[in-house]
Amino acid sequence: MGVVAIILISILFGVLLYYLASRKGYNKQFWFIMGFFFGPFALPFIILGKRKEQHGEQIRTGEN
Numbered sequence: 001m002g003v004v005a006i007i008l009i010s011i012l013f014g015v016l017l018y019y020l021a022s023r024k025g026y027n028k029q030f031w032f033i034m035g036f037f038f039g040p041f042a043l044p045f046i047i048l049g050k051r052k053e054q055h056g057e058q059i060r061t062g063e064n
Helices: 002-024 028-041 043-048
Strands: none
Touching: 002 028, 002 043, 028 043
């Protein structure tokens, strides 16, 4: 029963970090793995990290 609980908690942290990474523009697969293996220890790194700028949002229209 204890092993099942640990696996479920690891998956929960993986999914949480995956969601946060998608909102901040980070690599989602990397953060899922970090959340799965390191759980709450990886959480501060993504919460305190800065949002990446999306190249699609920085389109210039040519107007001055």
